[in-house]
Amino acid sequence: MANPFSKIKSAFKLLQQIDFDQLDKLSAKVDLPKALDGFSKLDDAQLSGLMRMLESDKKERKLPEINGDFYEVHLRLTEEERAIQLKVRQFMEAEIKPLVNHYWLRDEFPFEIIPKFAELNLCGVTYEGYGCPNMSFRMEGVIAMEMARVDSSIATFFGVQSGLVMGSIYLCGSDEQKNEWLPKLQQLDKIGAFGLTEPEVGSGAAGGLTTTCKKTDEGWVLNGQKKWIGNAPFADVTVIWARDVDDNQVKGFLVKKDTPGYHVEKMKGKMSLRIVQNGLITMENCVVSESDRMPRANSFKDTANVLRMTRAGVAWMAVGCARGAYENALDYTRKREQFGKPIASFQLIQDHLVEMLSDLTAMQTLVYRLSELQDHQLLKDEHASLAKVFCTLRMRNIVGKAREVMGGNGILLEHDVARFVADAEAIYSYEGTKEINSLIVGRAITGFSAFV
Structure with missing residues (x-):
């Protein structure tokens, strides 16, 4: 008993x-x-x-590490690639995170980071020669994700310089143009911009460019406007895509900043990607020499080759933006107390966090596979478009939930989520809207084109 x-x-x-x-x-x-x-x-x-x-x-409660890579997909990287990923992460945490809110709020670019950025030696990630690292597309995506995890504006700056500008010259330029520009762009001694979108032409760029070019005895004469052009206010050279009035085909040009007839006005009043300096470019009888025309850019298909290569990077950026929002929100909920305990211990908050992590994990596994297709030269337009659609949609959901679990504090920059919420809107739209990318996928799976 x-x-x-x-x-x-x-x-x-x-x-x-x-x-x-x-x-x-x-x-x-x-x-x-x-x-x-x-x-x-x-x-x-x-x-x-x-x-x-x-x-x-x-006992002091030991909380698990905050890690948005829940399925440990980084294990697919080699040791060398993992080391580069962590180097980029450390750079972004140490050099960018302390100053990003200051510059974002003031709509300014932190030029002092450019020499430090150059030391990473990452521009032109996938290209061979010209001082470029010649790494995999998978690694290019990981780098974009790590940058966007801290700030999407810096990731966009890198994407324009390394992807759109250098990619245009690498794919479409002459040997002379490559030798002149790629090493300088790779080391960020020169800054580039990519001019495709126009004030009245965004999604319809394939067949409706209003910027024109015409061959004359003096050279090529460019007329028209480009809008939303990242880096344009301070770029040394801008890739300009224009429609030839004689054969109606799209051609590409390298326009230097001091070219007569070429004018850039900084765009103001943005609520998204405020560190990115976007420009409205106006060209009035702007004369460009034949040596500055990219000889392998003779139709919009050549432009599309550049966009296909970089659109995968935008999907990776969406993953980074979502991951940054999720990790900062998770950290906040473990520290913020209500009713005498951390809000992370409440069922509804945990439900939101798990939904965010589920979306993020699905995004990560998708983009890793997308880059594998790219590395095996199997990437098609519809592959990149599907990733852009899915990842940007899920990103929007994640940043919204991140702000939600933080309550009113979610709209304050100091808590490092409001900026992700705002920046997500630009990532959702640029390099092809959700609707246009959906139609690219729809055409591939049905055999019918729904484009007008």
């Missing part, structure tokens, strides 16, 4: 966990004899659970 006093002894043992000051406060609020009687009526399991609870409260 069990000792009838064993439970009373256990109750006293529980009270021994409390110091005298706590006991005085407790006696003023609780009928201790009645409490002891209640303890004596607990069964062994209940009493054991109460003891465990008191013991666990005395």
Whole structure:
């Protein structure tokens, strides 16, 4: 037969966990004899659970590491690639994160980071020669993700320089143009911009460019406007795509910033990617020499080759933007207390966090496979478009949930989520809207084109 006093002894043992000051406060609020009687009526399991609870409260809770890579997809990287990923992460955390809110709020670019950025030696990630690293497309995506995880504007700056500008010259330029520009762009001694979108022409660029070019005895004469051109206000050279009035085909040109007839006005009033300096370019009888026309850019198909290569990078950027929002929100919920405990311990908050992580994990596995297709030269337009559609949609959901779990603090820059919410809107739209990319996929799977 069990000792009838064993439970009373256990109750006293529980009270021994409390110091005298706590006991005085407790006696003023609780009928201790009645409490002891209640303890004596607990069964062994209940009493054991109460003891465990008191013991666990005395120990400092060790929380799991905050890690948006829940399925450990980084294990697909080689040791060298993983080292580069961590180097980029450390650079972004140490050099970019401390200053990003300052510049984002003021709609300015931190030019002082350019020399430090150059030291990473990452521009032209996938190209061979000209000082480029010649790494995999998968690694290019990982780099874009790591940058966007801290700031999407810096990732966009890198994407324009390394992808759109250098990619245009690498794919469409002459040997002379490659030798002149690629090494300088790779080291960020020169900054580039990519001029395709126009004030009245975005999605319809394939067949409706209003910027024109015409061959004359003096050279090629360019007329028209380009809008939303990242880096344009301070770029040394801009890739300009224009429609030839003689054969109606799209051609590409390298236009230097001091070319007569070429003017750039900084765009103001953006709510998204505010560090990116976008320009409205106006060309009035801007004369460009034949040596500055890219000889392998003779139709919009050549332009599309560049966009296909870089659109995968935008999907990776969406993953980075979503991951940054998720990790910052998770960190916040573990520190923010309401009703006497961290809000991360509440069921509804955990439900939101798990939904965010589910979307993020699906995005990560998709873009890794997308880059594998690219590395095996199997990437098609519809592959890149599907990734752009899915990842930017899920990104929007994640940044929205991140702001939601933070309550009113979610709209303050200091908590490092509001910026992701705003920047996600630009990532959602540029390099092909959700609707246009959906139609590219739809054409591939149905055999019918729904484009006008």
